[in-house]
Each structure stands twice: as C-alpha cells, then as structure tokens.
Amino acid sequence: xRRIDVIGVGFGIFAAGGLIYLGLRGAGLEGANAGIWSQxxxxxxxxxxxxxxxxxxxxxxxTYNQQLRDYEDAVLQKRLDEMTPExxxxxxAKLDEASESSEDAIADSE
Numbered sequence: 001x002r003r004i005d006v007i008g009v010g011f012g013i014f015a016a017g018g019l020i021y022l023g024l025r026g027a028g029l030e031g032a033n034a035g036i037w038s039q040x041x042x043x044x045x046x047x048x049x050x051x052x053x054x055x056x057x058x059x060x061x062x063t064y065n066q067q068l069r070d071y072e073d074a075v076l077q078k079r080l081d082e083m084t085p086e087x088x089x090x091x092x093a094k095l096d097e098a099s100e101s102s103e104d105a106i107a108d109s110e
Contacts, residue, residue, distance in 0.1 A: 017042050 020041050024034035056062050083091070 013042065013046070016045075 017038055020038040021034050024037055025031065029037065080088075
C-alpha cells in the first residue's frame, strides 16, 4: 500500500466517523451520546479489521505471500518446461531415490 493510499484510508475513516455522528444526531441522539456511539462503531470496525488482518498474516494468506507463491511456481514450471527428457528422467530418478530413503528412515525409526 502506498503512502497516499494510507492517507486516503485515514481520511475515509475520519469522514465515516463524521457521517455516523451526523446520522446518529439526525436519529435524535444528543451530541455527547452521538459522539460516544460513533466512536464505539468506529473502534468496533477498526478492531474487526485488525482481527482479520492478524488472521491473514498468521495464516500467510496475504496478497504478498500469494504473489510470492505464484512467482515461485511459475519459475519452477518454466525450469521444468526447459528441461530435456534426459534431465527430467534423471530428476525423477533422484526423487524416487529420495522417497525410498525417507521411507526407509521412517521404517527404521519405528
């Protein structure tokens, strides 16, 4: 997110608070009560956003993480596409060998 985007979001939250306040005043609440309830609504919204942000950060489902995974997958796919059949066969042999080694290690540890 760019700096101007952050400023825009901050201004949007500020404007939303004012609109909520005006709406509550229009609904008949006194000024102090309308101010308190508009703050409650805004803090609840920001708190909800924070919870979703922490969840996305904790589960690595944020945009950056997804872009990084997509890039890595594309690079690996390009490398596979550029390999000759002989190189692919050698790679498959290494993978089979590593798979057998890990299965043997698991069986020995039991």
